[in-house]
Amino acid sequence: MKFLVFSDVDGTLLNEQHALDDSTIQVVNDLSQQDIGVILASARPVQAMQGIYQQLALNTPLVAYNGALIIQDGHILFSKNILTNLGIELIELVRARFPKISVNIYSYQDWFVFEKDTWVQQEEAITATKSQLLDYHQLHAENFIIHKLLFMGEEEEIQALEVFCNQEFAGAMDFTRSKATYLECVDNQVSKLAALKFLANYLAIPQQRCLAIGDNYNDLEMICYAGIGVAMKNSPLAVQQKADWVTESNRNAGFALAMRKLLAKMGTEES
Numbered sequence: 459m460k461f462l463v464f465s466d467v468d469g470t471l472l473n474e475q476h477a478l479d480d481s482t483i484q485v486v487n488d489l490s491q492q493d494i495g496v497i498l499a500s501a502r503p504v505q506a507m508q509g510i511y512q513q514l515a516l517n518t519p520l521v522a523y524n525g526a527l528i529i530q531d532g533h534i535l536f537s538k539n540i541l542t543n544l545g546i547e548l549i550e551l552v553r554a555r556f557p558k559i560s561v562n563i564y565s566y567q568d569w570f571v572f573e574k575d576t577w578v579q580q581e582e583a584i585t586a587t588k589s590q591l592l593d594y595h596q597l598h599a600e601n602f603i604i605h606k607l608l609f610m611g612e613e614e615e616i617q618a619l620e621v622f623c624n625q626e627f628a629g630a631m632d633f634t635r636s637k638a639t640y641l642e643c644v645d646n647q648v649s650k651l652a653a654l655k656f657l658a659n660y661l662a663i664p665q666q667r668c669l670a671i672g673d674n675y676n677d678l679e680m681i682c683y684a685g686i687g688v689a690m691k692n693s694p695l696a697v698q699q700k701a702d703w704v705t706e707s708n709r710n711a712g713f714a715l716a717m718r719k720l721l722a723k724m725g726t727e728e729s
Contacts (some may be wrong), residue, residue, distance in 0.1 A: 481712055499654070
C-alpha cells in the first residue's frame, strides 16, 4: 500500500439517500488498483458499515465509534472504552436532567437503548441496523463495556447538553457533534485523528502519504493532520476553511471528484 485514504461515511462517502453512488464504487475500485488503501472511519457501529465495505470490496481495517473500536477480518486491532463508572454517571444524569434526549449505548457490535423512540427509529432506518432494549441490571453488570454514547435530540437541547457535558466531564470524555442533533461521547483518548495515526503507523504509511476527507467537526482534526485534508462542500464553513481542498457536496459526488483529483495528482508525480 503506497497511499492511504481515510474517509468519513455519512455526508461524505454516502449520498443524501445514505447510499453509495456508482461513481464512488468505481473510484474506490480504481484506487485499489493503484495500491491506494481506503479506510472508512465513522461514528457508526461496525454492523452499520459492513454492507458498505462489502459493496466497495474493501479488506482494510474498519474504524467504528469515531475510533474507539478498530477491527479487520473480525479481529480487534484497537479497543478503548469509556470508564464504566463515568459512562453510567453520565447516562443517569442525562436521563434525569434532559428527559427528552434519546440515550444510545454502543458496546462492541451491540447498540442498546432504553426505549425505541422516534430518534432511535430514524437512526435504525439510516444505518439499516437494529437496536436492543437495555434494562438497568444489564447496564450495571460488572463486565459491561461502553465504547460510545450517542445522544439525539432537538438542536437547542443538544447544544445545552454539550455545554453541560463539557462542564461536568471535562478531560474525562470527549464530546463531539456529528450533526446538529447528535452529540457523540467517547473516551478522551479516542478520535478519528488518533485512529488515523494508529493505522498509518500499523500500515507503515507516512503522514504526507495520507488523505483525510470528511464533512463535520468530528473530522476536523484528521483533515488538519493528513498530508492532504479534504472537506465536503456540505461541511460547516469552519471545516472547509481548514482543508487543503474543498470538493463538491455528497449530493454531487464530491467524494468521487476528490479521489479523481488525487489519482490525477499521483499520476503527475509519477510521470
